[in-house]
Amino acid sequence: MFKRAILTAAAPLALLAAQSEARDLGTLTVTAENDFVANQDRHYTNGLRAAYVTGEVRGTSLERRLGGYGATLRRSFAVAQQIYTPKDYFTDTPDPDDHPYAGYLFAEAGLLAEKNGRFDLFTLELGVVGPAALGEETQNWFHERRNYMLAEGWDHQLPNEVAVNLSYDWKGRPWAEGRMGPLEAEFTPVAGASLGNVAVNARAGGMVRLGSNLRPNFGPARIRPSLTGSGHFSRGVSWFLFAGAEARAVAHDIFLDGSLVQDSASTDKNPLVGDLQAGAVMELGRVQLSWTYVARTERYEAQDDPDGYGGFSVGVKF
Secondary structure (H helix, E strand, O other): OHHHHHHHHHHHHHHHHHHHHHOOOOEEEEEEEEHHHHOOOOEEEEEEEEEEEOOOEOOOHHHHHHHOOOOEEEEEEEEEEEEEEOOOOOOOOOOOOOOOOEEEEEEEEEEEEEEOOEEEEEEEEEEEEOHHHOHHHHHHHHHHHOOOOOOOOHHHOOOOEEEEEEEEEEEOOOOEEEEEOOEEEEEEEEEEEEEEOOEEEEEEEEEEEEEEOOOOOOOOOOOOOOOOOOOOOOOEEEEEEEEEEEEEEEEEEHHHHOOOOOOOOOOOEOOEEEEEEEEEEEEEEOEEEEEEEEEEOOOEOOOOOOEEEEEEEEEEEO
């Protein structure tokens, strides 16, 4: 009788735990990118992003139309900052052929649609490029605390300009799936495009994943223009290694072309840019950890060698 009483009392708690486990929780992800790991301090030199992806939502009629019939919808919200500098930041008169100084501070609102292993991500960015983005303050604050030399040419950064950009990213269903001994493997295609006064480009590529208990995934959280991740992941225990490549046809890049509406520093960009990336992801229940290294081809004509940087993200489900 005592055992039966214990089981009766525990049943509601077990049901509550099961319902909690079944809920589609929101995810908070913090991402940091820096070129320190490549022994560099130039061009795209630092990025920070905090993002929240909701659990499943019914969506408005427009969101359901964008996501497609039967898709699982989630909303995303983020704030981020990116910092760009020339290769030679020790002079207060930057080389006009070098990469301009620029800071970019922005907010994002997005819609993530998932259906049968396919993902669609629609994103609107609103922010500011220029001194109001606090790129100088952020970089030199960090340099002071690390006893690095300060960047001297921020007086020549791009002027303040309101930034508006729309982006679409697509990750298709796996084109190839298989096993390598006890491990699962897959290849998935990716593509996307951006339109606005910050960036106008089209991109395509693919990603290979190798690991344990692979589940549909947009990949680790990243900051554009890289192979982007959604910030959403499924609960459970899994890990995977990944490698990806992406080519971008670039019509406009404010960080190289300069302002569309004001006189500003600029340099001649390359119209085609490629990224190679590789890294690892570990998912432990409600926590996801990821590390990525990116190698990027020359973005402008006077650039004499490729760039590299690393990215680390931590995601937690609530």
